[in-house]
Amino acid sequence: MKLELTCDALELAHPLEGAGALSFGLPPGSAMVVLGRNGTGKSTLLRTLAGLDIPKEGAVTLGSTPVAKMPPRRRARHLAFVSSTPPRGAALTVQEVIELALEAGGRPTTMALVQAAMDQGGIASWADKPIDTLSDGMAQKVMLARAATQADSVVLLDEPTAFLDVVGRREVMAAVGAWRDEGKSVVLATHDLDAVEEAGWANRWMVMRPPAQGGTLIMESPFTSAAAKQLLTA
């Protein structure tokens, strides 16, 4: 069963105090792009949505449970997170990462499911390679497949394309579109305006700004990089 992620009058503890309360819902199959200059709280927002940071005010709920109070294992079945930097020094192979993702998602780790998840993520040819021998871009692709395998409701992505080349960026954006079609909801924090515009699926986007610049906006219209740039530099 897919769960809806809801933010009710959310005020982040840091760093954008007084930027206004955020209220929005992410029904299954929705995607939201989060934009903002450095230090405006994109990562804090994502960590708060993941239940890792406690907000100053308001609540984040997944289904009907506050996300921060969910038992970690139950939360992991519904919600996954990908950070901007792929893991360093982890000796696990690509296949082992996917096995762990299935385990975290509460599913059996049968060879068929592992293979299907690797095929879907386009990483099956590296199955036996330790992830610390892969390039950053390849490792990030593994982490995206890991997140998609793990969670069936929400995937949070914190600047996932930071280390990727043009093709890698396109692949990430295409993956987000595919997850959305599967009924997952996605929140993507990024500086990569062109790639988002090119992907074409973003019709909901948030611009995080300090109070002096007008506060945070949530736009419900097709994303264009020109409009986003204007709001970011205003």
Next chain:
Amino acid sequence: MSARWSNPVLMVAMVLLFAAGLFSGPAHLAWSEEWGALSGEGSPTSVTIMWQLRLPRLMTAVLSGASLGLAGLLMQTYFRNPLAGPSVLGVTSGATLGVALVALGGATLGWIPHALNMAPQVMGALLGSGAVMVLLGLVMGQFRSRTALLIFGLMVGYLAGALVTVLQAGAEAGALQAFVHWGMGSFAQGGWAPCTIMAVALVAAVFWANRAASRLDMWTMGALTARTMGVDERSLSWGALGMAGVLAGLVTAWCGPIAFLGLATPHLVRAAGAPRRHAGLIWPVLLTGATLALFADGVVRWFGVPLNAVLSLVGAPVVLMLIIGKGRWSTSKAKGA
């Protein structure tokens, strides 16, 4: 080394070394006497040698080696740092200070060691490592990062070292000798009671590590990723640090500061091609630790070199070779790519 046959090979090596230790020694008993003594027959002297000296000593070696190996693995995983070992938490430093207070400072623990039938030094070591564990538990919530924890261990080490130096400066020659002797390490100070205590702690730690194996795997991908994969950071931290601290503290109390074995063992196991996931790593680490401890004990008995020296003389070059070899390997691979 393939995962399928590494455990049996290690098991055979361990049994052979155990047998070699059991049927050799300065007493030069005849085979028949040794066999008879094992089943409780023969002269009281030979029964005592087999049951009160050789067997407890070998069991102490097996349990200490396995405990330190597991503690080292837990610390290297928890800190995601290949340099971590059982001593990083400062537990062994606390034990050393405890022993110094008893041996050099003339601290009397009153009736306690006598009532528990323990050597005062062992009691001092247990209290010292226990005190560091309690302190760690009290301040752990205040640490913002795992690096702070490493610094805590390092500083406890410096403080304990400084106090030990002060105690050494004012100590009598006899007391100093006893302290230095403890610092050399030995598996001969154990007995059946310490073996039982160490075995209980080791079984609990193995049970915990097996249950936590997948969470430890996830932890290697970073705290943030692990937490969003369902790992409860608090319970994993308490589990890993608590188990490693208790194992290191117990081994140090009875065998002296020999925690280097715990740093080296996981490196050897990984270099030999053991599985990457913890579920497959735990047994090779336990068996390798135990085998190395038995081997080192053999060298101690045959050549009369102190245990601590054997472990470092054999272990340090091996770890160095592995690191240098690994570096060369990754460089050539990078060039080839």
